[in-house]
Amino acid sequence: MGEKLVPVVCPWCSVGCRFYAVSVNGYIRKIEFDYDHPTVNRGRLCPKGVASYQFINSPNRLKKPLRRVGEKGEGKFEEISWDEAYSIIAEKIKETIGSYGPEALAFIASEKIFLEENYLMHKLSKALGTNNLDFPGRYCQYSNSVARTVMFGSSAATNPFADASKADLVVIWGHNPAETAPIFFGQYIEKAIIDNDVELIVVDPRATRGHKYSGLHLKPYPGTDLALALAILNVIVTEDLYDKEFVEERTNGFKELADSVAKYTPEWAEKICGVPAGTIREVARKIASSKNLVFLINEGVNQHVNGYETSLVVANIIAVTGNIGKDGVFSGVFPGANCGYCAAMTGIAPNKLPTGKLVTDEEARKEVERLWGFKVPEKPGLDLTAMIRSMGDGIHFVYAAGANIAKSAPNSAWVREQLKKLDFLVVQDIFLTDTAMYADIVLPAAAWFEKTGTAISAERRVQRTYQAADPPGEAKPDWLIFVELAKELGLGEFFKYEHPDEVLREINNVIPIFKGATPEYLKEHLEGCFFPCSEPGEGTKVLFKKGFKKPDGKAQLMAVDWREPPEMPDEEYPFWLTNFRLVGHWHTGTMSFESKSLEKRWPDEYVMINKEDARKLGVKDGELVKVETRRGSILVRASVTDQIMEGVIAMPNHWQINFLTLEETHEKTKMAELKAVAARVVKVE
């Protein structure tokens, strides 16, 4: 009964920490620091990392395929065999295609399944003839991702984490890495702030855990960051503080940008976002004088309908101050989950090919058809919110693997009504989730630690993680489920894989940015490689050193106009409601609620209310209140505090928040309003 040390990547966030799972007879006995190889975490783990394998041993894991026997939403299922499950699903797919065509099918992939698994789901959906393919990452980075792609030709984080320690100024805007990327914050950002005495500027309506270090804490009203960003840019331009050489040599469009931003003065912005004009000027001057700027933005900026515009302005600020395309800076998209990039970079989107090119690009499509051996549909499909909107009216069959949209998508009551309208729903998960409640068939997947595959961290580091435990009952790895279902559908010739290594080799061949990330290289180099990696080796550590991914190599600066959030407080709903993550929980809680040590320490949801607001409402700390928006209402305990600004309330996003949010989306990015909605608080007598 020997113990084996199996190298694994942490199952949660995109920092990409690694450690050993100590495996005995198919069980994990404990975890140990990986002292043999270089790791990002340098010997540290956050609370979730420490608790990392608890959820896989939960008694609530799915162990057999299930068929619904009760009403949708009721949660009554019976166990069936894999053969039965595959044959029912395959029949239903064929029937749906027969009645409505392949465009009535939709596939939802995941930030929680590996690179290989996202790739296979993509291949399966296209083999069936549909581009209705998306993942909950739609609600994650799309604002910033689309903005930076427009401006720089690529949106990924520009530099390795280690460069963040070389900062001379750190701006953290709508991001709380102390809780959401704790080891990145602790090992790299704190190093700059504490060891090198670098100033930190925080932009957040709440005081966050990193806030104790911040010289300046700017508190805009949720959803008004665009006004603040425009005014910062205004000061940099009108006070002539920009990097003229960089602007001249490496960008296009400065004149239009300068003209457009002239009207957005700090005094104008103060009236909208509430940040004093003097502070805006001070911050703009600091940013302009920084040569090694680390500029972190995340969901506080991304998750708004106007998040695209804010992201564009932030990217303009970074570009005109010359803080991109060199060593010692850091900015870009910061996908939060360990497999966010696994979905995004295998083209999980309704308009993309696995190569990242557009389905409408005929030459690129033909290339994929040649590689895959079957015809690829050319009409772009529906994004996730549009899929939900079309359920029962255009979309009849949905297959979701590792996505809990009944909780993670905006306006949960609406989402659940829509799910009921489907003819058929397949949910492939490790737990019986809220979404699974509406499923016709539920498939039990093997979890992280129970399978081998590839993850990608926020610094573009591609790493392999290996099987250390046996799956419970009859649960199977996602890649194998896709392969077996494809065979049942008569598509076996395109899915001839017996091991995830074979899938990765195909990815090396199909997706150029992963060419060098071979199973052999990643096994020998557990620290992985940085994509794009065109050959086995370290890959590309710093982006844009030789130019941007634009036809003339220059960044395209973008003029932006102020745009109001879709919903603003009014007499009926006087508060801004926003939300945030807790270090101890993961999204919809399926895994962290099943991790005993996390659940015990972070037991329940609450709403943060400013002391002054609470006094006016007559609400005391710990009392139950009803939080209401135009979508719905929930009961929750009040946390009366001065850690949130007046007029704003905020809740953790792991419980019921999406009963309150808004499904309206941005026309280009399709990002919904997940962070700023109008709400009221009613005292419960």
Ligand SMILES: Nc1nc2c(c(=O)[nH]1)N[C@H]1C(S)=C(S)[C@@H](COP(=O)(O)OP(=O)(O)OC[C@H]3O[C@@H](n4cnc5c(=O)[nH]c(N)nc54)[C@H](O)[C@@H]3O)O[C@H]1N2
């Ligand atoms: N523990 C834990 N870690 C995670 C995750 C998790 O669920 N749990 N999820 C991972 C994923 S997928 C992601 S995408 C990342 C997200 O990581 P973050 O972006 O750090 O996540 P949030 O806490 O949702 O939002 C960040 C901050 O935005 C602030 N904020 C809210 N509204 C606004 C606003 O309108 N303007 C501004 N300026 N700030 C605002 C919030 O108060 C919060 O402090 O985390 C990843 N890491």
Ligand SMILES: Nc1nc2c(c(=O)[nH]1)N[C@H]1C(S)=C(S)[C@@H](COP(=O)(O)OP(=O)(O)OC[C@H]3O[C@@H](n4cnc5c(=O)[nH]c(N)nc54)[C@H](O)[C@@H]3O)O[C@H]1N2
């Ligand atoms: N209001 C509001 N809404 C938000 C956010 C917010 O900040 N505020 N954040 C948004 C963001 S950034 C994101 S990324 C999304 C996340 O949205 P989701 O991805 O829907 O949320 P998760 O809870 O991470 O769901 C992942 C699912 O995968 C399952 N799973 C885990 N491992 C495996 C596996 O190996 N195989 C299979 N098949 N399943 C597995 C889990 O049990 C879980 O059900 O939520 C978004 N929604």
Ligand code: SF4
């Ligand atoms: S920071 Fe992220 S990857 Fe590292 S231990 Fe914590 S959850 Fe895991």
Ligand SMILES: [Mo]
């Ligand atoms: Mo995310």
